[in-house]
Amino acid sequence: MVPDSPSAAPGDAAAPAASPAHARPATPARVLLRLLLPAIVVGVLASLLFLTVSGLAESLRDVLWETVPDALGIGRYSSLWMITMLTATGIAVGLIVWKGYGHAGADPATTGLGGPPAPPGTVPGLLAATMLALAGGVSLGPENPIIAANIALAYWLGRRAAPAVPGALWVALASAATIGALFGTPVAAALVISEALTQQPGPGRASLWDRLFAPLAAAGAGAMTTTLVAHPTFAMDLPVLTHPGWGDLLASLVIATLAALFGLVGCYAFPPLHAAFRRLRHPMVMLPLGGLLLGLLGALGGRLTLFKGLDEVRELTSDVDAWSAGELAKLTVVKLAALLIAAACGFRGGRIFPAVFVGSAFGLLAHALVPEVHPAVALASGVLGVLLATTRQGWVSLFTAAVLAASPAMLALLCLATLPAWLVVTGRPQLELDDAGHSLH
Incomplete structure (x- = not known):
């Protein structure tokens, strides 16, 4: 997390007298x-x-x-x-x-x-x-x-x-x-x-x-x-939802909650996996073994399960109906496993972008199983749920899901879908450990 705000920094040189809790002194x-x-x-x-x-x-x-x-x-x-x-x-x-x-x-x-x-x-x-x-x-x-x-x-x-x-x-x-x-x-x-x-x-x-x-x-x-x-862009090649209905709201609530539960599976698996790699003790054992396991997972899941995941999400969404439910389920599980292994064995990198791929594949899996669900609703809700579970940062999760959906009409749905998903993840482990190897909550 970001530490103390710099806008409070000038006060460090000449701190004003403490004011009542309701007062906010202007800088x-x-x-x-x-x-x-x-x-x-x-x-x-x-x-x-x-x-x-x-x-x-x-x-x-x-x-x-x-x-x-x-x-x-x-x-x-x-x-x-x-x-x-x-x-x-x-x-x-x-x-x-x-x-x-x-x-x-x-x-x-x-x-x-x-x-x-x-x-x-x-x-x-x-x-x-x-x-x-x-x-x-x-x-x-x-x-x-x-x-x-x-x-x-x-x-x-x-x-x-x-x-x-x-x-x-x-x-x-x-x-x-x-x-x-x-x-x-x-x-x-x-x-x-x-x-x-x-x-x-x-x-x-x-x-x-x-x-x-x-x-x-x-x-x-x-x-x-x-x-x-x-010239970066997060835009995905998805049909835009212009007039969400009650069915879209229900789909968003269900998918975000289920995606959060799926993300929590990875959060619970992370500490023992990390501990298992740490028992190997030496980076020249942990990292080559982790790389080998990632290679095997790549061979199982295909090239879309490699790399950070953002470009791969674009490829995934270029033709959402080209993927079967079985293929999307495999991509979802393999990518989550690859993320866990990569982070546990000591590779340097962040977890947000691969988690976006996991959430996108999970959401499109829901669309493949229930084609009546709008693909933008499915993908954004899946990303929202997985990011809430793994990062426990509500604003970033909501922002990322909304950007991927690229539809102002989706904001209300995603705000409401955040609520049950947050109830699922709050107080639970997240995908980050303390120095002792225990999950942060």
Whole structure:
């Protein structure tokens, strides 16, 4: 989660007297304006780092999955090549985790969207391990390690450039900027930060929008940089729902709840799976074995179950009626298993994007079983339920599902579908562990 808001940071230098719980002191405009330039700089640089890592990973992916197998006369996504490639990726990442400075950062099973700054010396190993995992077909996304790298760099550089500025400012700016860059919009960052701020004590703190000012500027700069350079889109080739009815509402409620239950299966399985890999003790055993298992799962589920999952969701939705219920069920189960193994064995990467694929396949499975269910309703509700279960971040889950549906008419359905799904997941384990290997709730 995002730490303390930077908009409260100016108060660290000259904290006002504590005010009653109902009072929200306004931050002077001149204080907010002083935050604007650092926020924009951090936003642009965070986006450029994300785009650089993603671009290098895409180029390496083309070499590993097209150039090399073509030169060897092996099928690009044959079972043999998938098993070989994922195992080799496990060996390469294992070497970085074993020998690299800082061991490529913290155990990815214990990290979320944000966290305390790591030593800057860990960043090269973390980014190298992330690029290899993204290119090699591991079922993880770039979000967690990119955020961690940007936090480490922003904190280290910011404390040297402006030592009087509280460290929490740089951490929050880097978190917001990277989330904005990842999603191509500052809205996602604002939602994540707002959710984090509700967990902090309120008396004497500045108003919400004062505290959001600098992070929103960083997120906007990061999002615009990504948009101008890479033109990202989350749009899926789905028919648009314009006039939802009672049947659509019922379908959304049921699918989101069932998807949340399915996501919880993975959350309950995660701690023992993580413990089993940790008993192997050495990264040169854990990661190659994890890569081998991922290769076998890829051979079982096919190439759509590889990689972070967003491009694969687009392919999945390009012709929703081309997939049978059996094929979609296999994709759903195999992708969830691949996500669990990848995160448990030590590959560096995030869990949101592969969880989106799991939720999309689950939703389209519901559409295949009951064709009367609108595909946009099915997919968005499936994504909503799985993300609620795995991340326990309601706003991000709702935002992601709504963006994929690309229909304002879906918002009311998804807001209502969130309610029963949240009742299912609240207080239950999520797909993140503490340092002792126990599930966060």
